[in-house]
Amino acid sequence: MLQAAMELISERGYRRTSLAAVAERAGLTQQGLLHHFPTKEQLLVGVLEERDRWDFASAAASSGAWRTETLAQLVDYNATRPGIVQTYTVLSADSVTEDHPARDFFESRFRAVREGLAVLLRTEFGDSLPGGLTPEQAAPLMVAVMDGLQLQWLLDPENVDMPASFRDFLALLGRGGGEGVKG
Amino acid sequence: MLQAAMELISERGYRRTSLAAVAERAGLTQQGLLHHFPTKEQLLVGVLEERDRWDFASAAASSGAWRTETLAQLVDYNATRPGIVQTYTVLSADSVTEDHPARDFFESRFRAVREGLAVLLRTEFGDSLPGGLTPEQAAPLMVAVMDGLQLQWLLDPENVDMPASFRDFLALLGRGGGEGVKG
Known part of the structure; x- marks a missing residue:
């Protein structure tokens, strides 16, 4: 289901991905999909959680630990997948509205990401x-x-x-993956 | 109308501000409001344009020109008006979806803001x-x-x-309004 949703988001974008289309692509009845994800927001949170798991596993496999260079590579990779980045951007912003179903997910995720990045930066820079x-x-x-x-x-x-702007920011923080600031 | 919309957004937030409520607050029929702003998105773009005009006029009145310290004061001010910041955050993110009515507004606005900030930074730092x-x-x-x-x-x-985080960023760029980095 999450795979089907991710494919459709890549092909059509956030707005045009319906629960009906995801059910069809996944070979399920709409009833079957609704059993797992009662709303589009819940399905999309599932997609973003799956992306986080995948990104973490990829980083662990490639370098053993997250470093600022791993983050720069993640930004490079995001530049190749606008559909999922669009989903993240729209849903995270939408979650700040009153009683939004994804609010808890994003509040917790941002807190965890800030804490994780502080650990990463302390390991790398002291x-x-x-x-x-x-x-x-x-x-x-x-x-x-x-x-x-x-x-x-x-x-x-x-x-x-x-990607270039993110590396500019890394350079500003203290080093740009060994490359310095590019013009 | 824009004043009524801004008041309601401050009181109730983005999601709970309806065209009907704005018309009532402004003393108009809904038909009268729809004549000026056919959709909620168009009304909210009007609100954000009005905020930009107001912020520019305030900065011009207080310091004669925008400087990084003016920007820090703008961030301080934004921290007192979550309703309008919420509107900006939700609508700007939403505008990245296919055929969104506010897409042109945000694309032009971001371009103009980037150009304006580059001029400001060059004036201040060379x-x-x-x-x-x-x-x-x-x-x-x-x-x-x-x-x-x-x-x-x-x-x-x-x-x-x-506000403190934004001043951290200014400190990183080169100076923190004369205060340096605060811990």
């Missing part, structure tokens, strides 16, 4: 980054840069080079 | 910021930080200090 911030100060900025660049890139991919 | 980036490299990161912090703050205002 208690103070070369740019002068503590890991706890840099972590929410790093999450913000990733999310904010995704929004600008989705709207204007020809003028926003998301 | 062709290279103390942190090492060019104004054109720093501008999309600055927009991303503002947008991304708003999302984290709307979800978790107790754990995300949006």
Whole structure:
């Protein structure tokens, strides 16, 4: 089901992916799909959780541990999958509205991601980054840069080079994956 | 009409502000409101344009020109108006979906904001910021930080200090309004 949803999102985008289409692609009745995911929001949260699991497993397989360079590679990879990035951008923003079904998921996820990034930054740089911030100060900025660049890139991919901008931010924090700042 | 919409958004949030309620608050028939703003999205774009005009006029009145310190004050101010920030966050993200009525508005706005910030940064710092980036490299990161912090703050205002984090970013770029990095 999640695989079918991810395929459809890649092909058609967030708005045009219906529960009916996902059920059909997965070879289920709509009733069968609704049994697992009663709303489109719940299905899409499932898709984003699956993406997180996949990204973590890939990073573990490729480098054994997350480093800032792993994050830069994740941003490179995101630039190849606009459908899922679009889903994340729309659903995370929508979750800030009153009583949204995905609010708890995103609130917890952001907290976990900030904490995880602070650990990663402390492992890589110690208690103070070369740019002068503590890991706890840099972590929410790093999450913000990733999310904010995704929004600008989705709207204007020809003028926003998301991977290059993210590496500019890493350079600002203290080092740019060994490459420094590119012009 | 825009004033009525802004009041209702402040009181009730984005999701619970209906065209009918805005018409009632503004003392119009719903037909009269629909004549000016045929959809909720168009009304909300009007609200965001009005906010931009107001913010620009306020900055011009207080300091004569935008500087990074003006931006920090704008972030301080945004932390007092979650309703309008919520509207901006939800609508800007939603605009990345296929054929969204607000897509052109946000695409143009982001382009103009990036260009405006690059000019501001060049005036303040010259062709290279103390942190090492060019104004054109720093501008999309600055927009991303503002947008991304708003999302984290709307979800978790107790754990995300949006104004302090934005000043951390300014410190990273080259100076923190004369205060340096606060721990």
